[in-house]
Amino acid sequence: MEFKDYYKTLGVSRDASAEEIKKAFRRLARKYHPDVSKVADAEQKMQEVNEANTVLSDPEKRAAYDQLGQSYQAGKEFRPPPDWDAGFEFSGRGFSGAQAGDYSDFFAELFGRMGERTPHSHHRTRGEDHHAKIMLDLEDTYRGASRSLTLRTPHVDDKGQIKLAEHKINVRIPKGVHEGQVIRLAGQGGPGMPGASAGDLFLEVHFNPHARYRVEKKDVYATLPVSPWEATLGATVKFPVPDGLVEVRIPEGSQTDRKLRLKGRGIPAASPGDLYLVLEVVLPPATTPKAKEIYQMMARELAFNPREKMGV
Amino acid sequence: MSREINSISLEDALLSLDELATSCNVNREWVIEHVQCGVLLEDAGSDPALWVFGSHSLIRARRILALEKDFDSNPELAGLVADLVEEIEYLRKSTYPKKQT
16 A cells, blocks of 8 residues: 555645645635546545545644654555554544545555544444445446446545445346436445344446437437438438338428437436437538539529528 | 445435535535526525435535635636536537548
């Protein structure tokens, strides 16, 4: 395990005041906010910033960390000496395991003593709920799917120290879930006190970007390329959709951006969404003399001015 | 091979006020305050016992909670930021993919 320099993470000096630490945290929390940040690894950075702030904004944790940190540098191999935190009492604000996946092993090693230190721990019965995101492919919601997840959950060892342990679970994803929906896994959250049930795991569903489809709630959109004669004269064309292949009738006189609605072929929820095919008229390239001749004939014969409404 | 665990959509088992509070690790008064000031659960009735919360409410409550904690924001400002984040998410989704590949 490597020693983590929380001061470096927040970009403050070791004698920074509480106000300076708060300001540094807010600046970085804004920079790496996972909802809006464009930094590639914003979520990971935000976790590191959160962890550093959790320690440095708490006077007791900070004092204990400072005492320990005198002989360590960032990245140096770290093993805390026995009873390194003797004399410090974390007042029940230690590592509760509530967001176990959000903290590093280093943090768990230092502050995972809640089992023997938390004065109110006897009040806690049921384990805490955990929250995470899960990325699915759009096709998964049409068929239902299984996903293997690796969870980091805390457990209390025989010394009362909380350790993070990884374990794998296979999750059955229900058919018909959609973007932004939360699915709940009973009993897969934090462990409860002896005799009490574990918390639940809540997974927020997101879809991986798809080359062909985009999703708005339960409706699915795709671009359907058509030739000028298919759009103008009408045609029946084949098109791949997430759950197979459909034959679609292009109405005569269609233009680019015309939407064709396939009712009930969107996300197959209890109340299913619709699938919208948005037409895009694609012009054939004029790379041969014959093709150029046809375009020239159209120019002569059709007398078509696409800018007529602009008065030019 | 570990056994397969079933999951259930939150819309099939909506959360009560107390369940939402437990899940977000806040007290029930925090939830009541945020519903009453209009940043959670639009069109809620006056009786908290009848409130139920789905996926959107859970995600929004956790987002507002994080904003309040990280920036000492008041509920209204956190609600406004949550509105803007949701709008950004919608716009990003609605413009992708731009072209058929």
